[in-house]
Amino acid sequence: MSTKRERVVGRACVLRGDDIDTDRIIPARYLRAVTFEGLGERAFEDDRTQSKGNHPLDDQRFAGATVLVVGNNFGCGSSREHAPQALMRFGFEAFVGGSFAEIFAGNCTALGLPCVTLEAADLATLMDAVDLDPSQEVEVDVVRRRVACRAGSFPAGIREGTRRQLVEGSWNNTAVLLEAGAAIDAAAARLPYLMGFGPAC
Amino acid sequence: MRTRARPCYPRGVSDPTRSAPRTGPAGVPAAGAKKTLLDAVWDAHTVRELPNGDTQLFIGLHLIHEVTSPQAFSMLRDMGLRVRHPERTFATVDHIIPTQSQKRPLPDELAETMMTELERNCRDHGIRFFDPESGQQGIVHVIGPETGLTQPGMTIACGDSHTSTHGAFGCVAFGIGTSQVRDVLATQCLSLARPKVRRIEVTGKLSPGVYAKDVTLHIIHQLGVKGGIGFAYEYAGPAIEAMTLEERMTVCNMSIEGGARCGYVNPDESTFAYLRGRAFTPKDEAFERAVAWWRSIASAKDAAYADRVQLDGRGIAPTVTFGINPGQSVAVDERIPRPEDLPPDERPSLEEALAYMELRAGVPIAGTPIDVAFIGSCTNGRLSDLREAARVARTGRVAPGVKALVVPGSQAVARAAAAEGLPEVFRAAGFEWREAGCSMCLAMNPDKLVGNQMCASSSNRNFKGRQGSPTGRTLLMSPAMVAAAALRGRVADAREIL
Secondary structure (H helix, E strand, O other): OOOOOOEEEEOEEEOOOOOOEHHHHOOHHHHOOOOOOOOHHHOOHHHHHHOOOOOHHHOHHHOOOOEEEOOOOEOEOOOOOHHHHHHHHHOOOEEEEOOEOHHHHHHHHHOOOOEEEOOHHHHHHHHHHHHHOOOOOEEEEOOOOEEEEOOEEEEOEOOHHHHHHHHHOOOOHHHHHHOOOHHHHHHHHOOHHHOOOOOOO | OOOOOOOOOOOOOOOOOOOOOOEOOOOOEOOOOEOOHHHHHHHHHEEEEOOOOOEEEEOOEEEEOOOOOHHHHHHHHHOOOOOOOHHHEEEEOOOOOOOOOOOOOOOOHHHHHHHHHHHHHHHHHOOEEEOHHHOOOEOHHHHHHHHOOOOOOOEEEEOOHHHHHHHHHOOEEEEOOHHHHHHHHHHOEEEEOOOEEEEEEEEOOOOOOOOHHHHHHHHHHHHOOOOOOOEEEEEEOHHHHOOOHHHHHHHHHHHHHHOOOEEEEOOOHHHHHHHOOOOOOOOHHHHHHHHHHHHHOOOOOOEOOOEEEEEEHHHOOOEEEOOOOOOOEEEOOOEOOOHHHOOHHHHHHHHHHHHHHOOOOOOEOOOOEOOEEEEOHHHHOOHHHHHHHHHHHOOOOOOOOOEEEEOOOEHHHHHHHHHOOHHHHHHHOOOEEOOOOOHHHOOOOOOOOOOOOEEEEOOOOOOOOOOOOOOOEEEEOOHHHHHHHHHHOEOOOHHHOO
């Protein structure tokens, strides 16, 4: 079993904008490696360079944040797990947004990082509240599917299967999948293309 | 600007003009409904339903490459596990390989380390590696189909988002992250939620000079870059059925750019004809039995879909992106949109795109000057792509000051192109003819933009910085259109040349 991820409580960082892709989260040149080490300091490197210190990840008011609040379709594009790895190594433990690209969200689950969605109005309220007072704590409650800050408590979306994996600590899929044992071989034996399309198939 | 079929669609508001969904909450077909291909393949590969409600799905073919596999092998070692089905796992090197020379050691030490690591992992686990010496190296999504490894009815996974390409053959192919690569290596399975299926019918016949790339850019423009979230896309209709397998691969390739988890085309006679006689396809009588099974997994005529969309193929024109996501495109004879032309929620994204691209709203896209032309990638690096680009290249010379690259998608594509004399055509026109790899699609090898160069590109992503310079700019279009832009030095309508 993996660690249970029932809730994340901490300060938040607001990163506005839709369709932020994984090339921006971690530029491809940092994928030229055989480990994930050192990716944390490269998170959003090009965006941060171009905004000359004005990027939310460089904003001292958000320093030490563990919750990243984002817009819609966050993490689209390349399937690189380096993206959530970089954000995790930067210090984020949970993501709250309007929507997430599916591969990104799946990669986050595999690392035990919750991605939860809010309705547009609630997301705007949360973003504004954190912007106004970044010192407040934001709670991402995976168990009860809620996100709370001083401005209120909002219903949060997360797929039930993912929620259960995080809450039960079963997000390391390899262990779960291995439990199927002989059923894996039985499934393979039913597939005509693995049986040489033999006459029996 | 083109009118969208449904202006604000699909932003969570269902369109009442479309057929009512007939699926349950997790995309499971209602009882009694005839199956789609997605459902047939899903059911055939289900090992078990997992306690969390997801499916443990057997993966019939696992393709790996140097970028997303080394950490997975390390995790496997840490867990004391072996590769469960090394005979169903195939490797190649594509992202980091230089295209000027594949000679070892690779000049970039980091790339050489990745190459060495892949060689070691394949050797240690008995995995077949299509390395540069094999004559079968190439972009993973080009070599799977051309070797016949990719077949209808399979589940395929690869640590690369463009794995959706393989769906052209009527299989269910997922791009996955590194932890999932570990899962497949260790168990030959993935834990997945069944996607809903949206059938996208492209009716009518495409006009001359309109390519599969234009169709896929058009679909993404119409349905949006997040319109496909939660869906598998089933591409159908006369315009899709008339396509060659290489063209279908271009369409399926960019499913991920539309937000879909995967995309596919039902297998048909064209599919079977493509597969016959390839290295890994069944032979003789086994091939006939395979065809029978492949036919059986195609979507039933009266299958139930969660959603249906119809687009008119006759209305599709050569398409060019002007922005920083693949949905931001116009027809080549149109103007770059103005913020006031768009719904208010799309304006910030347009303004950000125009600022980054240094393009002006309301100006025709044709005539936009370019610095670089790139023909290649898993989207458009196959023989038919190079042939179409060569038709244009034969008519002139690359404009002064433009750097133009042609990069075959695989060593086999390179050989086939050479047999037709295409390298000479390109070289005579002033293009550089390179060796197989991902090249300038993604900036993990020496082929990169410099500064704010503008690149006409046959690849799949126009994200900020995608082509290797943090300020580099990308205009996505078909290979013929890239060749036309190379010759004119600016975005041009290839139909005026062909």
